Amino acid sequence: MKKYFCTWALAVATTASAELTLRQIExxxxxxxxxAMQSVAAFQMQDYGGHAPTDWKAGTFFSGLAAAYHATGNxxxxxxxxxxxxxxxxxxxxxxxxxxxxxxxxxxxxxxxEDGGRTNPAMIAELQARVDALFNRDTITRAEIGHxxxxxxxxxxxxxxxxxxxxxxxxxxxxxxxxxxxxxxxxYRELLHRLYWDATDFLYDQDEQLFFRDESQFQAKxxxxxxVFWGRGNGxxxxxxxxxxxxxxxxxxxxxxxxxxxxxLTQGIMKYxxxxxxxxxxxxxxxWYPAPETSCxxxxxxxxxxxxxxxxxDRATFLPVALRAWEGLLG
Numbered sequence: 001m002k003k004y005f006c007t008w009a010l011a012v013a014t015t016a017s018a019e020l021t022l023r024q025i026e027x028x029x030x031x032x033x034x035x036a037m038q039s040v041a042a043f044q045m046q047d048y049g050g051h052a053p054t055d056w057k058a059g060t061f062f063s064g065l066a067a068a069y070h071a072t073g074n075x076x077x078x079x080x081x082x083x084x085x086x087x088x089x090x091x092x093x094x095x096x097x098x099x100x101x102x103x104x105x106x107x108x109x110x111x112x113x114e115d116g117g118r119t120n121p122a123m124i125a126e127l128q129a130r131v132d133a134l135f136n137r138d139t140i141t142r143a144e145i146g147h148x149x150x151x152x153x154x155x156x157x158x159x160x161x162x163x164x165x166x167x168x169x170x171x172x173x174x175x176x177x178x179x180x181x182x183x184x185x186x187x188y189r190e191l192l193h194r195l196y197w198d199a200t201d202f203l204y205d206q207d208e209q210l211f212f213r214d215e216s217q218f219q220a221k222x223x224x225x226x227x228v229f230w231g232r233g234n235g236x237x238x239x240x241x242x243x244x245x246x247x248x249x250x251x252x253x254x255x256x257x258x259x260x261x262x263x264x265l266t267q268g269i270m271k272y273x274x275x276x277x278x279x280x281x282x283x284x285x286x287x288w289y290p291a292p293e294t295s296c297x298x299x300x301x302x303x304x305x306x307x308x309x310x311x312x313x314d315r316a317t318f319l320p321v322a323l324r325a326w327e328g329l330l331g
Contacts, residue, residue, distance in 0.1 A: 019316075019319075019320045020319075020320060020323055021327075023327060024323040024324070024326070024327050025323075027323075027326055027327055027330055028323055028326060032330075034072055034074070036330065037068045037072065037074070037077075038074065038076070041065055041068065041076065041077060041080060042076075044061055045080050048084075052084050052087035052088045054088050054091060054092065054093045054102075054105045055093065055101065056101035056104045056167075056171055058084070058105060059101075059103075059104025059105040059106075059107060059108065059171070060104060060170070062080075062081050062084055062085075062105065062107075062108040063104070063107040063108050063111075063174075063243070065077050065080055065081045065108070066078075066081050066107075066108050066111040066112065066115075067111075069081065070111075078115070081108055081112060082112060084108075085108065085109060085112050085123065088105070090109055090122055090123045090124070090125070090126060090127070091126055092105065092106070092126050092127055092130050093105075095146065096144070096145065096146025096147065097130075097133070097144050097146075098133070098134070098140060098144045098145050098146075098162060099145055099146045099147070100162070100163055100167075100168035100171035100172035101167075101168075101171050102130070103127060103130055103131065103171065103172055103175050104170075104171040104172070104175070105127075106124070106127040106130075106131075106175040106179075107174050107175055107178065107243065109123050109124050109127055110124055110127070110175070110178045110179060110182055111178070113182065114182060118182070124179075124182070127175070127179070128179065128183070131175065131176065131179060131188065134162075134191060135187070135191065137157040138156065138157055139154050139155065139156060139157055140154065140155055140156070140157045140161055140162060141153060141154045142154070142155075145161075145162065145164070148161075148164050149164055149165065149214045149215060149216050150164060150215070158195070158198050159194065159195035159196060159197065159198030159199035159200075159202070160198050160199050160201070160202035160203070162195060162199075163195060163196075163199040164199075164214055164215070165213055165214040165233070166199075166203050166211040166212065166213055166214070166230075166233045166234070166236060166237050167213075167232075167233055167236040168199070168236075169196065169199065169200075169211075169236060169237045169240045169241075170236035170237065170239055170240030170243070171236075171240075172195075173192055173195075173196050173240055173243075173244045174240060174243035174244045174246075174247060176188045176189065176191060176192035176195075177189060177192055177243075177244045177247035177248050178247040180192070180247070181247050181248075181249070189248070189252060189254075192244070193254045196244075197254075197257070200261065202215070203215075204261075205227065205229075208227060208229065208268060208284065209264045209265060209267055209268030210229040210234055210265070210268045210269070210283060210284070211229070211233060211234050211237050211265075212227075212228070212229065212233075213228070213229075213230045213233040217229075217230075222282055222284075222285040222288045223285075223288050224285050224287065224288060226282075226284055226285045227284065228282065229282070229283045229284050230281065230282070230283070231279050231280060231281050231282065231283050231293045231295070231296030231297075232281070232293065232295045232296045232299070234265070234268075234269060234283060234296065234299075235295060235296035235297075235298070235299025235300060235303075236299065237265065238262070238265055238266075238269065238299055238300060238303040239299045239302055239303055241258060241261065241262045241265070241303070242262070242302070242303055242306045242307070244258060245258050245259065245262070245310075259312060262303075262307065262312065263307075263312065263313070266303070266304070266307065266313060266318070269283070269300055269303075270300075270304075270318070270321050272284055272286065273300075273321060273324065273325065274286055274292070276292060276328050277297075277324035277325045277326075277327050277328030277329075278292040278293065278294065278297040278325065278328040278329070279292075279293055279296050279297050279300060280292065280293055281293045281296070283296075292328070294329060297325055297328060297329055298329060300325060301322055301325035301326050301329060304318050304319075304321060304322035304325070305322045305326075308322065
């Protein structure tokens with residue numbers, strides 16, 4: 001949204017110069033940020049070469065593209081996303097019926113449906129049917145979920161068994177939150193809350209304020225004997241919280257709980273930023289895989305700036321962290 005873009009620029013301009021370098025301030029200007037968005041979008045669209053995938057990678061890219069359009073008003077971003085949605089015929093992948101990855105594209109379908117004045121229900125019809133299949137279930141089979149780390153033929157239908165890996169907390173929760181907002185039906189938020197907090201209770205380490213990737217990591221150790229916390233996995237959760245919160249109404253009784261988790265996760269993440277501004281694949285043991293990891297760093301940079309712009313994080317504390325990350329990402 002444009003107001004967040006402007007708030008970022010204002011935050012940069014009013015932060016004490018001792019905390020930021022001139023290069024960081026220049027890179028955070030509206031022009032350089034918009035140019036970076038345009039460059040990335042054009043590259044990815046060319047790489048697709050006219051294909052219209054509906055996997056989690058496309059779902060993630062186009063959700064970012066829709067957000068970039070709302071932030072900048074650049075019509076290219078809207079055109080890219082709309083052309084893609086039309087080419088997919090607003091379909092959801094059919095394999096692994098209940099796997100969260102399959103509905104990630106729904107985030108963009110819902111945003112484009114709203115942008116179009118909610119005049120074409122076909123844009124969200126298949127998505128809504130897929131989500132409606134989550135209601136009134138007692139069990140889930142491994143065949144339905146696909147590639148689950150758990151090996152039982154069947155398990156109870158709970159958040160920890162449906163969204164069994166932390167990436168899922170980006171893929172699916174924003175869909176449920178936005179579907180509730182678009183349709184006006186609170187049942188989608190109620191389902192979101194039930195599933196989300198069960199998955200979080202299962203995967204979140206309160207002491208470290210970080211998420212395990214899945215249950216196979218609970219007892220695992222790094223080469224240096226530390227717990228295993230995957231950088232990109234925590235990035236998925238962090239960015240997913242922003243997108244979920246953006247779709248929750250101010251009076252939702254669970255909203256404060258999501259905000260509290262976002263702030264806790266911020267504390268868990270920021271202490272592992274490395275001198276180059278980026279994070280590593282193994283968050284708490286960067287020496288294990290010392291190469292910079294741009295996926296998680298991008299998520300963390302986005303989450304920090306989004307939190308600042310929405311008033312959820314203190315600007316003076318977190319803006320220098322975010323802009324070090326942005327500088328590191330741009331190289």
